[in-house]
Amino acid sequence: MWRLITRSRKNKGAFMKIILTLACSLAAFLSLPAHADKRVEAGKAAVTKFNCAQCHGADFKSPIDPAYPNLAGQHRDYLQHALIAYKRGGEGTNGRAHAIMVPEARKLSNQDIENIAAYLASLPGTLVLKK
Amino acid sequence: MKKLFAFLALASFANIVVSAEVVGDAKAAVNKVAMCIGCHAIPGYKATFPEVYQVPMIGGQNEKYIVNALNAYKKGERSHPSMRGIAESMSDQDIADVAAYYSQQKK
Numbered sequence: 001m002w003r004l005i006t007r008s009r010k011n012k013g014a015f016m017k018i019i020l021t022l023a024c025s026l027a028a029f030l031s032l033p034a035h036a037d038k039r040v041e042a043g044k045a046a047v048t049k050f051n052c053a054q055c056h057g058a059d060f061k062s063p064i065d066p067a068y069p070n071l072a073g074q075h076r077d078y079l080q081h082a083l084i085a086y087k088r089g090g091e092g093t094n095g096r097a098h099a100i101m102v103p104e105a106r107k108l109s110n111q112d113i114e115n116i117a118a119y120l121a122s123l124p125g126t127l128v129l130k131k
Numbered sequence: 132m133k134k135l136f137a138f139l140a141l142a143s144f145a146n147i148v149v150s151a152e153v154v155g156d157a158k159a160a161v162n163k164v165a166m167c168i169g170c171h172a173i174p175g176y177k178a179t180f181p182e183v184y185q186v187p188m189i190g191g192q193n194e195k196y197i198v199n200a201l202n203a204y205k206k207g208e209r210s211h212p213s214m215r216g217i218a219e220s221m222s223d224q225d226i227a228d229v230a231a232y233y234s235q236q237k238k
Contacts, residue, residue, distance in 0.1 A: 078184050085209070095210055097208040129171070129188045
């Protein structure tokens with residue numbers, strides 16, 4: 001690596017290229033968790049705004065009715081899909097018809113859905129993946 | 132008209148009795164979860180229609196919610212093609228047993 005850098009010093013362009021690549025990969029590495037945290041924070045605000053806990057429980061694993069799902073710690077991408085499916089409703093491709101969740105999901109922007117899914121997935125839960 | 136009402140009342144009563152009889156048995160589900168584990172027991176397994184997403188964790192999910200979700204697939208209220216196909220092949224007893232099985236799983 002060092003040899004590559006010293007050798008490429010003779011060629012200023014190549015040296016700059018290496019430095020730039022390193023800087024970019026470092027920036028990408030640093031920005032990933034920061035981006036995730038931002039969604040979690042925004043999702044926390046969104047579940048308050050849309051009163052999700054009123055039915056799903058403050059910890060999102062003790063809903064007011066056992067017919068409602070346990071959401072805390074569920075896969076982020078599945079939660080996002082489920083909300084999009086409710087938004088599409090019963091007629092859409094891979095949609096879901098539901099008297100309560102369809103109108104609720106239709107209040108959400110796609111960004112709200114992404115944020116809420118990230119927040120719920122970040123919560124400590126009791127769901128397991130077993131045979 | 133009176134007879135029709137009596138018939139409807141009786142029919143709805145019979146319905147309640149029938150649905151009350153279905154009690155989930157987690158042990159009976161052992162031979163019924165073969166179809167489930169092909170996707171739901173594989174870490175990171177993804178569904179791809181029309182979004183790409185990991186299939187949900189169903190262990191420790193609420194029993195009644197699992198029953199409702201499977202019935203929603205069965206009736207077509209949820210239109211996911213593979214889950215519809217699977218739920219359509221399940222009896223009310225199968226659904227109750229599988230729901231009992233997964234809801235009892237713990238971390």
